Amino acid sequence: xxxxxxxxxxxxxxxxxxxxxxxxxxxxxxxxxxxxxxxxxxxxxxxxxxxxxxxxxxxxxxxxxxxxxxxxxxxxxxxxxxxxxxxxxxxxxxxxxxxxxxxxxxxxxxxxxx
Amino acid sequence: xxxxxxxxxxxxxxxxxxxxxxxxxxxxxxxxxxxxxxxxxxxxxxxxxxxxxxxxxxxxxxxxxxxxxxxxxxxxxxxxxxxxxxxxxxxxxxxxxxxxxxxxxxxxxxxxx
Numbered sequence: 001x002x003x004x005x006x007x008x009x010x011x012x013x014x015x016x017x018x019x020x021x022x023x024x025x026x027x028x029x030x031x032x033x034x035x036x037x038x039x040x041x042x043x044x045x046x047x048x049x050x051x052x053x054x055x056x057x058x059x060x061x062x063x064x065x066x067x068x069x070x071x072x073x074x075x076x077x078x079x080x081x082x083x084x085x086x087x088x089x090x091x092x093x094x095x096x097x098x099x100x101x102x103x104x105x106x107x108x109x110x111x112x113x114x
Numbered sequence: 115x116x117x118x119x120x121x122x123x124x125x126x127x128x129x130x131x132x133x134x135x136x137x138x139x140x141x142x143x144x145x146x147x148x149x150x151x152x153x154x155x156x157x158x159x160x161x162x163x164x165x166x167x168x169x170x171x172x173x174x175x176x177x178x179x180x181x182x183x184x185x186x187x188x189x190x191x192x193x194x195x196x197x198x199x200x201x202x203x204x205x206x207x208x209x210x211x212x213x214x215x216x217x218x219x220x221x222x223x224x225x226x227x
Contacts, residue, residue, distance in 0.1 A: 004157070033214070043158065043203060045214035056214055091157050100165055102148055103215060105157035 002026040004106035006092050012112045013082050021077045021109045023092030032075045033093040033103060034067065036060070043091070049075065050097075082113045117141045118206050120218035127225050133191040135221050137204030140185060144206035148215065149178060149189045152201045161202075162189070194225045
């Protein structure tokens with residue numbers, strides 16, 4: 001069964017450093033997302049991406065964050081200068097689009113900022 | 115922002131019995147609702163969904179009920195199995211392609227053998 005894959009599974013980084021989280025969405029999917037879950041809190045939407053551009057973003061997704069799909073298969077989330085409060089599980093998701101479709105999630109990347 | 119709420123953080127059920135997980139929402143613009151199941155160290159796995167034009171959707175042991183007037187939905191699992199033990203998230207969206215999901219806080223279901 002096709003699946004969304006994320007790398008790395010765990011990333012530890014020093015505060016102020018840049019990190020790139022990587023995702024390979026399901027191949028025929030057209031819509032891509034990043035969500036995050038801070039420990040003990042809800043899963044929160046960060047950004048959606050379609051047709052090589054951001055279609056929606058939340059208040060969390062500030063200038064420190066960026067996304068791109070550099071090569072038609074990978075979908076990346078970059079955090080330019082990490083803060084302690086960026087520590088969370090980051091989930092990538094993708095979907096085909098259209099009515100009554102569901103997003104498929106990857107297994108997540110645990111980001112720890114120290 | 116509590117647009118989607120799951121008021122029970124945990125639920126314990128005996129194997130073979132029915133599990134009922136509840137979810138309430140406040141935004142009347144939501145028209146598509148989903149349930150996801152999540153095991154530790156894994157991403158959410160889609161379980162079942164319902165469009166606002168329906169009031170019930172069934173898939174095997176899983177049934178989702180939607181009460182639009184009450185802005186309430188529930189997930190019924192029957193019979194419950196120990197492998198169903200996980201965190202269940204309710205999520206809602208506007209049913210247009212590319213729209214974000216708004217998640218509830220999750221309910222931890224424990225099915226005891």
